[in-house]
């Protein structure tokens with residue numbers, strides 16, 4: 001048994017990402033890959049520079065194709081199991097940046113069905129409420145509405161179904177059992193769902209002239225892509241490619257930000273008072289007393305507060321390094337460091353909440369896939385599916 005666990009539905013323990021790279025059979029983002037990214041984009045995005053997006057499959061192919069004028073499309077998603085926290089926003093913010101860099105369209109899948117199937121307590125009405133609240137949050141992160149297609153599984157299944165069935169035809173029970181750890185008690189909806197999440201990884205080819213599907217997502221979603229890549233060859237479509245992110249650590253030690261542990265997470269809807277309370281109680285690398293901290297310095301490498309600066313709230317590499325060093329030297333005390341973070345997080349959230357409130361129903365309708373592409377033309381294209 002490992003001392004950590006990462007599945008699409010659960011993450012716990014002190015996650016060792018190097019081990020995950022080996023276990024999942026993905027490739028680390030090496031220095032030469034970073035150089036390639038720089039060649040193509042003119043810079044290395046913060047998330048890659050800092051190792052927050054740290055592994056991939058076939059990203060080199062995507063970048064080389066792009067360099068030669070062959071565009072990818074992007075695909076990512078959100079499982080609406082509750083209100084969103086800043087950990088959920090991380091891969092979406094990165095996806096939005098990639099959308100700008102590649103100047104391409106993005107498919108955003110909201111898996112209301114997955115969450116309904118997985119959680120015995122969740123009724124359709126509640127999932128629906130979360131779904132529309134989450135869509136508002138995601139749009140508020142700044143996706144270009146002209147190049148964004150929202151797929152809400154319940155409402156838009158027609159756009160996915162034929163691809164999903166072709167995919168499902170090539171996945172056996174023994175494969176999903178092995179990849180996802182399903183058991184005899186798992187409901188059959190969950191088995192089929194693997195092909196619903198795979199479908200948008202192929203849908204883009206029927207929509208536009210694109211060469212690759214690049215999926216930016218947290219590494220916990222990887223089992224879905226493993227299955228989808230195996231199937232791609234069989235249905236004669238390109239294998240979906242990925243760039244994988246780390247999970248934002250929770251405020252308490254060794255728990256991922258989780259909707260089921262409210263104090264572990266900062267929600268996109270939190271006000272300053274809540275943010276302050278949560279951050280003041282967060283796990284840090286500080287010493288038990290001020291005297292010891294002055295004498296020995298803190299340990300930013302294990303500090304959740306420092307992680308938040310690194311993952312989201314300090315854009316400037318130099319300032320981040322200075323913060324690290326001042327902590328190590330015992331110059332910066334946890335109280336000051338936390339208060340500074342409270343300010344930054346609250347400012348971010350206030351802006352976010354304002355933007356979210358300004359999103360109208362018609363703005364949501366505008367990005368819904370059924371209002372953007374005609375199903376009949378797609379169905380015609382689907383005829384080539386095997």
Ligand code: TRP
Pocket residue numbers: 008075076077078079080109110111114197215216217218221
């Ligand atoms: N299963 C994901 C979740 O629970 C949602 C999702 C659907 C997704 N498609 C995706 C996430 C593509 C990343 C990329 O959050």
